[in-house]
Amino acid sequence: MNQLLKKISWMTLLIPVISVILGLLCGAIIMWATGYDPLLAYSSIVQSIFLQPYYAGETIRAMIPLVLSGLAVAFAFRTGLFNIxxxxxxxAGWFASVACAIGFDSLPKFILLPLSILAGAVAGGLWGLIPGFLKARFKVHEVISTIMMNYISLYTTSYLIKTFLFTQGERTPTIPPAASLASNFxxxxxxxxxxxxxxIVAILAVIAMWFILWRTTMGFELRSVGFSQDASQYAGMNVSRNIILSMTIxxxxxxLAGAMEGLGTYQYMMINATFTGIGFNGIAVALLGLNTPIGVVLSGALFAGLQTGGLTMQSVAGVPIELIQIIIALIIFFVGSGYVVQWAWGRFMGRRHKA
Incomplete structure (x- = not known):
């Protein structure tokens, strides 16, 4: 029994690794078939990230919202919910953080910056609380309600920017320096x-997720509800409260991911005609990271590296940057096809032992 569990555990860890290798291999085949040099393309990505400080910095910068979005998906999934x-x-967090920074621009930095970050966190939490309440009170499936909430957020934030914070270029004014996370250093x-x-916020969030889920009584209840709501309710746990709490966290x-974009990367918020894509990429990050804090960090680093390095791949090897999205999609496909990957690996190892 112990050997079986150990085998399953190793296979669970191997599937993401194999999926990444297969995704990169398929990407290389596509490059070769369309007349590009895959070795030059991939080497340009590695060299830019590890040897050029600018691209290294941009990779870490791109990781920040991806990791936080991945944590959001992973946390809900660990408690039995699928936060789309x-x-x-x-x-919602992006708008709230920028609006807070602009509205209270007279405050000193040691107050305004944490207040703006908190505003983003609270707005995101409230936006997650609504589908959590609908799930707990009326049994509305969170996949449906969260998808609808995406569109409400998209058009509500655009309306609020146009009505209250509009400036030239269809965006909000730039936040004051006192609320900025940017650093000359x-x-x-x-x-x-x-x-x-x-x-730093992303690192603290990773630690917070680990601590909440695996080092607190609240986290034990949340994970228990995720495993079995009926058993948790029989054990005296408040299932409805835990569902709402999970979606809120x-x-x-x-x-926080939105706040990092508003206060760090852009320093403003634009009127969005479409989704940013960061939240949806967070689903892929959590999936590849096995819904674990350290896994989310590693998969966020991979996705950010591919996205940032794709720019040098285009300039050095001439490969269209859209191919990076194809490679990412292939990696997600192979992770989603984990059973097939596991079956193929088992057949391969079986034949190897026979030989």
Missing amino acids: GVEGQLM LANLTQGSRLHWGF SGIFAG
Whole structure:
């Protein structure tokens, strides 16, 4: 029995690794078939990230919202819920943080910056609370309600910007320096990248998810509800409260991702004609990271590296940047096809032992 559990555990860890390798291999085949040099393309990505400070800084910067979005999805999944509304919660947090920074621009930095970050977290949490309440009170499936909440957030934030914070270029005014996460030190260190202090927030969020789920009584209840609502209710746990709490905390992580974009990367919020894509990418990050804090960090680093390195792949090897999205989609496909990957690996190892 112990050997079986150990085998399953190793296979669970191997599936994401194999999926990444297969995704990159398929991407290389596509490049070769369309007349591009895959070795040159992939080597340009590696060299830019590890040898060029600017792209290294941009990779870490891109990781910040991806990791936070991944944590939002992973936290909900660990408690038995599927939060598809990270995109909407992110935009709610983005708007709230920027609006707070602009509305209270006279406050000193040591008050305004944490207040603006908190505003983003609270807005994301409230946006996650609504589908959590609908699930707990009326049994509305969270996948449906969170998808609808994405569209409500998209058009509500655009309306609020147009009505109250509109400026030229269809965006809000730039936030005051007192609310900015940008750093001249980090910019100089990475030769002008947009890396900002938000990476500290992401690190703290990773620690917070681990601590809440695996080191607190509340986390034990949340995970228990995720395993079995009926058994948890029989054990005396308040299932409805835990569902609402889980979606709220998940929304807080997503709201922080939006705040990092508003206070760090962009310093403003634009009127969105479409979704940012960060929240949806967070689903892929959580899936590849096996819904674990350290896994989310590693998969966020991979996705950010591919997205940032794709720019040098285009300039050095001439490969269209859209191919990066194809490679990411292939990786997600192979992760989603984990049973097939596991079956193929088992057949391969079986034949190897026979030989």
